[in-house]
Amino acid sequence: MDKIGVLVTHKPLPYLEQELTRRGCRLFRLWESPESRRLEFCRQNAADIQAIVGNSNYGADAATIDALPKLEIVASFSVGLDKVDLPKCKERGIRVTNTPDVLTDDVADLAIGLAISVMRRIPSADKYARSGAWKKGEYTLTTRFSGKRVGILGLGRIGLAIAKRAEAFDCPISYYSRSEKPHPNYTYYSTPIDLASNCDILVVACALTEETRHIINRAVIDALGPKGVLINIGRGPHVDEPELVAALVEGRLGGAGLDVFENEPHVPEELFALDNVVLVPHVASATIETRTAMADLVLGNLEAHFLKKPLLTPVV
Amino acid sequence: MEKRICDVTNKEPQDKPEVLLLQPLSIYFEPILSQKYDLLKPWESPLPLNVFLPNHAQFVQAIISSGPNCLPIENSLLHLLPNLGIITAMTVGIDHIDLEACREKGVAVTNAGSTYSPDAADFAVGLLVDVLRQISMGDRFVRKGLWPVNGDGLLGAQVSGKRVGIVGLGSIGSHVAKRLTAFGCPISYFSRAPKPNYPSYKYFPNVLDLAHESDVLILSCALTAETQNIINRDVMIALGKDGIIINVGRGALIDEPELVRCLKEGVIGGAGLDVFVNEPEVPEELTYMENVVLSDHRAVTTPESFKGVLELAIANLDAFFSGKPLLSPVSC
Numbered sequence: 001m002d003k004i005g006v007l008v009t010h011k012p013l014p015y016l017e018q019e020l021t022r023r024g025c026r027l028f029r030l031w032e033s034p035e036s037r038r039l040e041f042c043r044q045n046a047a048d049i050q051a052i053v054g055n056s057n058y059g060a061d062a063a064t065i066d067a068l069p070k071l072e073i074v075a076s077f078s079v080g081l082d083k084v085d086l087p088k089c090k091e092r093g094i095r096v097t098n099t100p101d102v103l104t105d106d107v108a109d110l111a112i113g114l115a116i117s118v119m120r121r122i123p124s125a126d127k128y129a130r131s132g133a134w135k136k137g138e139y140t141l142t143t144r145f146s147g148k149r150v151g152i153l154g155l156g157r158i159g160l161a162i163a164k165r166a167e168a169f170d171c172p173i174s175y176y177s178r179s180e181k182p183h184p185n186y187t188y189y190s191t192p193i194d195l196a197s198n199c200d201i202l203v204v205a206c207a208l209t210e211e212t213r214h215i216i217n218r219a220v221i222d223a224l225g226p227k228g229v230l231i232n233i234g235r236g237p238h239v240d241e242p243e244l245v246a247a248l249v250e251g252r253l254g255g256a257g258l259d260v261f262e263n264e265p266h267v268p269e270e271l272f273a274l275d276n277v278v279l280v281p282h283v284a285s286a287t288i289e290t291r292t293a294m295a296d297l298v299l300g301n302l303e304a305h306f307l308k309k310p311l312l313t314p315v316v
Numbered sequence: 317m318e319k320r321i322c323d324v325t326n327k328e329p330q331d332k333p334e335v336l337l338l339q340p341l342s343i344y345f346e347p348i349l350s351q352k353y354d355l356l357k358p359w360e361s362p363l364p365l366n367v368f369l370p371n372h373a374q375f376v377q378a379i380i381s382s383g384p385n386c387l388p389i390e391n392s393l394l395h396l397l398p399n400l401g402i403i404t405a406m407t408v409g410i411d412h413i414d415l416e417a418c419r420e421k422g423v424a425v426t427n428a429g430s431t432y433s434p435d436a437a438d439f440a441v442g443l444l445v446d447v448l449r450q451i452s453m454g455d456r457f458v459r460k461g462l463w464p465v466n467g468d469g470l471l472g473a474q475v476s477g478k479r480v481g482i483v484g485l486g487s488i489g490s491h492v493a494k495r496l497t498a499f500g501c502p503i504s505y506f507s508r509a510p511k512p513n514y515p516s517y518k519y520f521p522n523v524l525d526l527a528h529e530s531d532v533l534i535l536s537c538a539l540t541a542e543t544q545n546i547i548n549r550d551v552m553i554a555l556g557k558d559g560i561i562i563n564v565g566r567g568a569l570i571d572e573p574e575l576v577r578c579l580k581e582g583v584i585g586g587a588g589l590d591v592f593v594n595e596p597e598v599p600e601e602l603t604y605m606e607n608v609v610l611s612d613h614r615a616v617t618t619p620e621s622f623k624g625v626l627e628l629a630i631a632n633l634d635a636f637f638s639g640k641p642l643l644s645p646v647s648c
Contacts, residue, residue, distance in 0.1 A: 113445030
């Protein structure tokens, strides 16, 4: 990939940066420019940029694509492609790749970890145990996770991996999907509200598209109810965030485990005082093993493209 | 051994059976138990226990032992209760009861059986995912407002595929094994004897060998003379610098000062601890560490577990008082 110009939109994994450089790429570090100057940065370097490495926060929108006439491929360091203008790429003949499968287990592990964490109040317990205030007086009760009804929005790779884990906790599994899937053990509901009305823990595990934006709205939150728990390992915009915050603060929703937010890295501060929420900074694929595997997919896709070989994980 | 017959000629048949308490019952247990049994509460008397018991509890056949601060039950106490036939513990751990002395005196002991197992196992898994994936740490990071300041950068370790070594493959241990199998973790275990019911789990005859072949050790065995300090420095060295210890058993299963040293020195990678040697004291150095998750002995305190253990305790006591087989006797 000698002299290939790569626009890196975000601060990359050191391994990825090293490898791109080692293979001869010229890196254009978009994240180092302030947001207001980024389009300008693209235009200034347009003659040299043939590839973009984006992520879940900063992909390739229409304006960026328009600014880069030599762009041939967008290799996203993510499985979600909601930040890439896919129709525009198709139109321009730009290839798009993502990082499916390698992160499925990590995301599913975190989804279940968050659910247990919320229901058993683990971060709260940790804070209390460290505080020196622990006295062995009366018991603090938290509700059992095993056996609770788990509802999954989106039964793709990640949804299925979550279902497999939840089943080991004797959780009855139900799901909403665009169409019913051949899983006789899992109960299908044809609307998100029906799913929310019939589960205790609702997990968002679908792709973010026009149709699924704010799929978790006030009606769904109310259906999940004061004992219900929402787990979001999808994308922030899946959830109407102000409605979610209001419901949690007012006690209309029992709890939430959130890995993603509408405006990362900003998290609504009203949530900070609540002990029935667990907040993590978009870490569902954040293990050294998985990020390395994701980097290898990005590198493999880029190399394949510039060597005119078949792409490893093409979406467009 | 047979239960002793006590002299009940002074009591009306419809009187509730007398049951001795050694510590106050939790508000989650008291109302229902006091409806069914005449609860003797020695701490309400100014008399010391060794005077109270011979004078007011000489006919008592049953004790309910409950937490969060279980009074130890030793020979000296049993001597004062000649008619005692059963100790019903609301806990699953009964290391505070001298089982040998009970056996000699023909006193049956019942515990929580397997009612706590799902919650204990859930909590062990929850602690493990938290330590490896830095959930509590991430939660602190976000709440301190550090995400916009420091950006992304938290990088944890994968749970799937970690080799899990379970110390004690009893009810809790096997519930843990079932759960972590679904996370893609190969399961090994140490137990007093191999378990033919679990052919897919690899047995090790001692904890040191188990630790050599594991990335994670989960402690779910009873605390006995044999298992005290079963996790010592050698075991931790064998587990290795990325190794994680999860303890939902009893604090004294681990040499606690050595654990603190090993965490400080990087001999092991991290720990998730629900129990400590001298609760509610938590070694102060642990409270500054980011690679540990600590909790206040709450692994089984759920309404579901409490409902289960209450029903079981009543079933055991009712069986005892009507001469029927006990439901969750502990064999010594």
